[in-house]
Amino acid sequence: MDKENYLAFCKTELRSVFENTKAGKPNDKLKYRVEGLFHAAKLLGLLSTEQANAIIESEHQAVFGESVSERLKRKNQLKQLRESDPDAYFNIPTIDRL
Structure with a gap:
């Protein structure tokens, strides 16, 4: 899996977390998994903290408005x-x- 595919997977999983929360069915297991994915991306140098925060803001805006x-x-x-x-x-x- 290359960097772009990994980050696309992270975004998809993050969007699922937000959509579940919006639907009133929060999934803590998935939330913690996504936190781990973002932490791994930072450790591997695929994302900076600022980039991760920008992705989170973008996906949050898309789901919650x-x-x-x-x-x-x-x-x-x-x-x-x-x-x-x-x-x-x-x-x-x-x-x-x-």
Whole structure:
């Protein structure tokens, strides 16, 4: 397997992790496997940390339609709202809370 094929495989597996999460069926085993694939790519000099982060951001944007930091911020705001005002939280349509 050459570098391009390996990185394409990493991207495909990463997208599967994100798609499973979006579908409400997170797969920790696959997530940890993908983390290992990216770690191996860095150790073998196939990717820098910056390149790996760019791939993660790109795939995350493709699946969720928002960056990792935007999604984290939105999730934290929803969590705070749920804790402070459950009625307001549950007035938000479920699809918007995912």
